Amino acid sequence: MLFRGWGKSVDGGWPEVATVVDHVGVPHLVVTRHALVRQLLTDPETFRPDNALDAVTPIPVAALRVLAGHRFRLPPTLANNSGPSHPEIRGIVADALHPTRVAAQQPWLTDLVRRRVARLAAALDAGQPVDLYAELAADLPLLVLARLVELPDAPVGAVKDFARAALELFWAPLDEDRQLALAAEVGRFHTVLRAFAATGGGLAARLRDAGHSPDVVVGALFFLLVAGQETTSQFLTLLLHRLTGEPAVRAGLRTGEIPVADVVEEGLRLEPPIVTWRRVAAVDTTLGGTAVAAGTSIVAWLARAGRDPEVVAAPGEFRPGQRGSRRHLTFGAGAHRCVGAQLARMEAAVVVAEAAPLLDGVTVVRPPWCPDNLTFRMPDAFVVRRA
Numbered sequence: 001m002l003f004r005g006w007g008k009s010v011d012g013g014w015p016e017v018a019t020v021v022d023h024v025g026v027p028h029l030v031v032t033r034h035a036l037v038r039q040l041l042t043d044p045e046t047f048r049p050d051n052a053l054d055a056v057t058p059i060p061v062a063a064l065r066v067l068a069g070h071r072f073r074l075p076p077t078l079a080n081n082s083g084p085s086h087p088e089i090r091g092i093v094a095d096a097l098h099p100t101r102v103a104a105q106q107p108w109l110t111d112l113v114r115r116r117v118a119r120l121a122a123a124l125d126a127g128q129p130v131d132l133y134a135e136l137a138a139d140l141p142l143l144v145l146a147r148l149v150e151l152p153d154a155p156v157g158a159v160k161d162f163a164r165a166a167l168e169l170f171w172a173p174l175d176e177d178r179q180l181a182l183a184a185e186v187g188r189f190h191t192v193l194r195a196f197a198a199t200g201g202g203l204a205a206r207l208r209d210a211g212h213s214p215d216v217v218v219g220a221l222f223f224l225l226v227a228g229q230e231t232t233s234q235f236l237t238l239l240l241h242r243l244t245g246e247p248a249v250r251a252g253l254r255t256g257e258i259p260v261a262d263v264v265e266e267g268l269r270l271e272p273p274i275v276t277w278r279r280v281a282a283v284d285t286t287l288g289g290t291a292v293a294a295g296t297s298i299v300a301w302l303a304r305a306g307r308d309p310e311v312v313a314a315p316g317e318f319r320p321g322q323r324g325s326r327r328h329l330t331f332g333a334g335a336h337r338c339v340g341a342q343l344a345r346m347e348a349a350v351v352v353a354e355a356a357p358l359l360d361g362v363t364v365v366r367p368p369w370c371p372d373n374l375t376f377r378m379p380d381a382f383v384v385r386r387a
């Protein structure tokens with residue numbers, strides 16, 4: 001079966017385990033049921049995370065040369081690390097993102113979002129269109145992350161461009177010309193990161209002080225700069241878009257009958273920014289009764305698992321607080337479960353609480369467009385105006 005549209009085709013009659021040849025001709029075993037996705041993610045002896053960051057479209061020699069020219073390397077650090085260094089690196093990152101440190105950022109973020117929302121409300125009142133991705137969601141997670149872990153002093157736009165280039169280079173179907181252009185962009189920023197890793201404070205310093213090599217410090221920062229901000233700005237955009245079509249939910253938020261946290265959780269379940277995640281079989285095994293040979297790439301279809309009727313009462317409907325709403329696997333599961341989950345939830349709660357009223361009475365001028373990508377939704381612009 002040839003397959004496209006991981007973010008779009010989440011409904012429909014999929015088998016529990018299916019072999020899919022994806023858009024670049026690479027075969028994967030796809031797992032759709034909640035119980036099997038959970039089993040896959042939580043058994044690291046049988047199913048390793050080593051392929052988590054492998055390029056979906058094999059990178060041709062010319063683009064590899066460009067990356068090598070920037071001394072680009074991605075050693076196993078976090079998501080793709082099944083080795084003994086993982087718990088310590090994860091522990092250092094988790095300390096930087098500790099719930100108390102995350103909670104301490106909330107007043108600052110609320111103030112910033114409130115000011116932006118006031119400006120956007122004035123623009124809408126004046127009959128102007130506003131882009132809720134560019135003018136609200138895009139940079140917020142990066143600004144918060146920079147305060148939490150100290151990041152290189154690069155302009156926000158450069159970091160966003162690099163992060164989106166990395167998501168495209170590693171997870172999209174691509175031709176060689178595009179791969180070359182993306183390799184140049186990712187390589188250039190990698191050079192910036194390498195310099196920062198050697199001298200920077202905050203998280204970089206803590207990783208260095210723990211004795212990790214420059215490659216490991218760069219690798220961890222590289223992953224965090226992508227996973228720790230691009231995912232959340234995508235989620236904020238997708239959730240705001242979803243809420244424009246959910247007037248009853250917005251009414252419940254207004255009266256306080258529906259808690260913000262429940263809206264965020266149902267949003268994570270129905271509009272995950274990461275629709276799939278990969279593992280690789282370490283040994284010959286079986287999954288849901290299907291034989292799996294060692295070395296098989298397995299795609300956990302997280303978006304689909306969140307709509308499993310075995311788990312959720314009304315799988316396709318946005319019903320905050322419904323049975324099973326919180327049991328989604330949007331943040332993965334097991335030893336590699338997302339360490340930024342608390343931070344992403346806090347950011348989304350602030351944006352929903354402050355920005356949902358903006359959506360009353362607007363029409364969608366341009367819904368977010370999501371390119372073809374195995375894993376990330378990557379919405380671009382989301383434009384609304386008062387009807």
Ligand code: HEM
Nearest residue numbers: 078079227228231232235331332333336337338339340344
């Ligand atoms: C809505 C936003 C986010 C989503 C949907 C998301 C989702 C995920 C998923 C699916 C994984 C892989 C889990 C697994 O292999 O089982 C992951 C790992 C990870 N995420 Fe997130 N994430 C989000 C936000 C963040 C943020 C804000 C940060 C940090 C600032 C972050 C940092 C990480 C790290 C470091 C890992 C690797 C953990 C490890 O391997 O030990 N993520 N995330």
